[in-house]
Amino acid sequence: KRPAGAPDRGLARPVGKVGVVGAGLMASQMALLFVRRLKVPVVLTDVDQSRIDNGVSYVHGEIDKLLGKKRISPDEANRLTALVSGSLDKAAFADADFVIEAVFENMGVKQQVFAELEEHVRPETILATNTSSLSITEMASKLQHPERVVGFHFFNPVAVMPLLEIVRAEHTDDASLATAFALGKQLKKSSVLVQDAPAFVVNRLLLRFLGEVLTAVDEGTPFEVADNALDPLGLPMSPLVLMQLVGPAIALHVGETLHEAFPDRFPVSDNLARFVRSGKTAVWQWDSEGNQTVDPEVAELWE
Ligand code: 3HC
Numbered sequence: 001k002r003p004a005g006a007p008d009r010g011l012a013r014p015v016g017k018v019g020v021v022g023a024g025l026m027a028s029q030m031a032l033l034f035v036r037r038l039k040v041p042v043v044l045t046d047v048d049q050s051r052i053d054n055g056v057s058y059v060h061g062e063i064d065k066l067l068g069k070k071r072i073s074p075d076e077a078n079r080l081t082a083l084v085s086g087s088l089d090k091a092a093f094a095d096a097d098f099v100i101e102a103v104f105e106n107m108g109v110k111q112q113v114f115a116e117l118e119e120h121v122r123p124e125t126i127l128a129t130n131t132s133s134l135s136i137t138e139m140a141s142k143l144q145h146p147e148r149v150v151g152f153h154f155f156n157p158v159a160v161m162p163l164l165e166i167v168r169a170e171h172t173d174d175a176s177l178a179t180a181f182a183l184g185k186q187l188k189k190s191s192v193l194v195q196d197a198p199a200f201v202v203n204r205l206l207l208r209f210l211g212e213v214l215t216a217v218d219e220g221t222p223f224e225v226a227d228n229a230l231d232p233l234g235l236p237m238s239p240l241v242l243m244q245l246v247g248p249a250i251a252l253h254v255g256e257t258l259h260e261a262f263p264d265r266f267p268v269s270d271n272l273a274r275f276v277r278s279g280k281t282a283v284w285q286w287d288s289e290g291n292q293t294v295d296p297e298v299a300e301l302w303e
Pocket of ligand 1: 131132154155156157158159160161203206236237242246250251
């Protein structure tokens with residue numbers, strides 16, 4: 001069934017090559033998914049060669065793991081491995097049909113990435129962003145062809161989470177949107193069309209949960225009580241364990257974006273900001289027997 005609001009499938013253009021900008025964990029996970037499901041060349045870029053090498057090694061390592069689990073044949077593993085490459089030069093994206101960015105969550109940085117890409121790719125190449133919360137319309141606003149910009153927001157871990165938020169920005173045209181939906185289908189994701197509003201839909205809901213847990217802790221409720229309060233709902237992870245999975249800096253960034261847009265609905269925890277600045281990334285720690293405790297150094301950061 002076609003998702004509500006998706007444009008006519010007939011408008012979708014084929015995607016024969018994919019570019020991924022940023023070779024961090026989210027970008028590398030996306031590169032793996034693209035090569036595995038589309039079986040087309042995927043090229044990764046980042047600001048320096050060592051990051052690119054790390055990203056490509058991650059994808060190659062995950063292909064090896066799939067082979068080890070007998071999910072793919074040796075032939076397919078070789079084929080997929082050969083399809084993934086890295087390049088410092090964005091000229092490698094000249095013949096890409098779909099380029100997705102997952103760089104640092106900063107509007108200026110993302111606008112700069114798109115502007116540079118526009119110098120190298122064809123006018124109809126889709127420029128997608130995996131941003132968690134920033135405005136896609138603003139990101140596209142300085143481009144010559146803003147109509148090819150779409151939000152394509154995956155969830156962590158990318159290989160496992162079924163949902164894909166596809167975001168229509170002010171200028172996104174039907175062909176770009178149709179291509180994004182066709183791609184979502186090929187990637188075996190459940191795509192939903194969401195409007196270009198701060199943090200879209202899923203992260204707004206997540207930040208409500210997370211924000212209330214943090215507010216309770218800020219008010220003096222122990223981490224153990226506040227973070228486990230949702231256990232009866234049967235969520236796969238508590239809000240603070242989920243925050244560790246996505247990264248506290250990302251969670252803070254989404255929270256700040258939402259606070260700016262809706263100050264009364266989304267308070268920002270100063271303690272969370274202090275935690276992120278400390279460089280710590282986990283509230284919870286596990287011992288060798290799987291017992292879960294709060295990192296005492298993190299508890300100390302809370303006032
Ligand atoms: N990376 C890649 N794959 C992972 C993984 C990870 N971090 N964690 C688990 N997996 C894979 C495993 O390899 C396994 O795959 P297999 O079946 O092919 O072997 C599969 O997931 C299931 O793993 P497990 O059986 O070990 O673990 P669980 O059953 O406990 O499931 C989970 C793990 C899927 C991560 C589950 O805990 C879960 O669904 N958690 C919630 C995750 C979530 O809500 N994510 C959204 C975050 S918000 C976001 O990303 C948006 C951003 O903008 C902030």
